[in-house]
Amino acid sequence: MHDIKWIRENPEAFDAGLARRAVSAMSADILTLDKERRAAEAQAQQVQTERNALAKQIGIFKGRGEDASALIDRVSQSKKQQGALEERAKDLGERLNAVLAAIPNLAMDDVPDGANESANVEIRRWGDPRTFDFTPREHFDLGEALGMMDFETAAKMSGARFVLLSGGLARLERALGAFMLDHNTQKWDYREVNPPALVRANALYGTGQLPKFAEDLFHTEDDFYLIPTAEVPLTNILADSIVGEDTLPRRYTAMTWCFRSEAGSAGKDTRGMIRQHQFTKVEMVSVVTPEQSENEHERMTACAEDILKQLRLPFRTVVLCTGDMGFSARKTFDIEVWLPGQGAYREISSCSNTGDFQARRMNARYRPQETKKPQFAHTLNGSGLAVGRTLIAVIENYQQADGSIEVPDALRPYMGGIEVIATDAG
Template identity: 55%
Template sequence: MHDIKALRADPAAFDAALARRGLPSAADAILGIDRAHRERKQGIEQRQQQRNALAKAIGESKRKGIPTEREEAEALRIRNEIGEFETEVQAHEQSLRALLATLPNRLDPDVPDGADESANVVLHVHGTPREFPFAPKQHFEIGEALGLMEFGTAAKLAGARFTVLKGALARLERALGQWMITLHTEEHGYTEATVPYLVNDATMYGTGQLPKFAEDLFRTTDGRWLIPTAEVPLTNFVAREILAEAALPLRLTALTPCFRSEAGSAGRDTRGMLRQHQFAKVELVSVTAPGESDAEHERMTRCAERVLTELGLTWRRVLLCAGDTGFGAARTYDLEVWLPGQQAWREISSCSNCRDFQARRMDARFRTAGAKGTEFVHTLNGSGVAVGRALIAVLETLQDESGSVTVPEVLRPWMGGITRISSATA
């Protein structure tokens, strides 16, 4: 949500911010509703003063035995007018809120311009893509050859964009999630949470999924929504709260299934596990004071990067351009991992600073010790990381010519000491 006071102060800057995202001007429309809203509120206050003065005059006239029919008729007219104005004020508030809710966050000034991912900027590359003495396979070819990755069974059970993992691959996926959540809680200072996988409208609205992205979500028959990421419930922990500054930063993490309809992905990544309706992810969420969010963004991204480094993967950090930055983010780093089977970089984590955008939607604030007023917190979120995509990267990076896969050393304690997944260990 946007600060209407900032928009009033500089509507041209607001429209310029929208233009960076390829969106048309909206300041005039918003300010038109805002002016009508403020005029009606002022009109209500004026008429309330008139009503109060009339009530006093009517009371005095009655005590003196003077007829008050004319004054009472005027008071009724004013009361009716106040009711009409109040109805208009409510309509203006709803219109203003609805319009602002559809507009994305303002980008940080140093976010590069550009319409799509081709304008993203690579900031750092870790490692060198492995050279294979054979043609590396894609993850689904490896998994199917091992007999441990079944798309036909998943399609029979649920339809397209689902996967069944069995045996050692199911255990490897579980090991990845358990190792990541342990790393982030024991070494990176995040507090683990178990959260609902079903949430209400207000929770989805708070983090920006509603109303704009309803078609990308799954909704239940009782009106709840399946979470697309644990960012949604974790961030909303602070909704409608006033935190003490001493409680910040608040760092939360959760390992959950995530559910996405992939409505806009028809025909993309139809083979394999890259784009699924259901997948597991370790999510990182931070809530900070405004002056701390830049440093927290760097810290969070480094936490996600460590996961990839420990797994022995080749990865890079990318600063997203204006056209590729998500709706709620002011600035986003994507972490991309090299997939030898695809011969391509693919996103495996996205770490975003939302500044006060989500906090305004959630009404999440903090108070400095001794201060009378409150300020909106800043919220950040990142993948720490997507478990399925980490599994894909491990399979493709650590495969050998026989079709076996080496288990990363950090995962072996979680795998019962298994060092290699092959047909023999399946």
């Protein structure tokens, strides 16, 4: 959500920021609604003031034994007039909030301009892609050959974009999730949380998935939504709260199932586990002061990168351009892992700084130690990591000529000492 006061004071800068996000200028329409709303509120207050004065006159008239019926009629009319004005102000306020709620966050100044992912800028790489003495296969070919990755049986139960993992690969996915949680909590000071996977609409509104992206969500008949990411419940921990500045930063991590309808992804990654309706992800969320915000963004990204380094998986980190960023983000770093079966880098983590955009929507504030006046916090979120995509990366990067999968050293303590996943293992 955008600060209407800032828009009033900086309409040209606001429109320029919208243009960078490929959104037409809106300040004039927004400020017209805002002006009408404030005028209705002021008129309602003026009517209230006048009625208070009339009430005093009524008391004086009655005290002198004079007829106050005309004044009483005016008070009655005044109440109706005030009610109508307050209703108009409320309606205008709701219309204004609906407009503001549909506008994406403005990009930071150092975010590259561009229409799509082709304008993203690589900022670093780590690790050299492995050289194979055989033709590397994609994860679904390897998993199906092992008899541990079954799309056909999953489709009978649930339809397309689901998978049934078993044996060694099911255990490897579990090991990855446990490894990531231990990494985030023990090395990077995140607090582990086990949040609800069903939330109400207000939680999704707070993080920006609603109202704009309703078609991407699974919605139950009794008005729950399945979470598309643990970012939703983790960020909403501080919704409608005021916390002390000395309690920030707050860092949360959780491993949850995530559910996405992939409504806008028809025809994309239809084979394999890259794009599923249900997937496991370890999420990171930070709530910080504005002064901590940019450093926390770098720290969060480093945390996600560190997981890939420990797994010895080559990756590159890119900063997303204005046309490729998510709705709530003001700056995003994507981490892309090397998949030898595809011969390409694919996204495995997205770490975003949303500034105070989400905090305004969910009324998450902190109390500065000096001024004591509550201010909106800054929120950040990142994948640390997408477990299913990390499983894909491990399968493809650690595949062997006979189709078996070597277990990375970092995961062996979580695998009961298993070093290789083969058809007779698991």
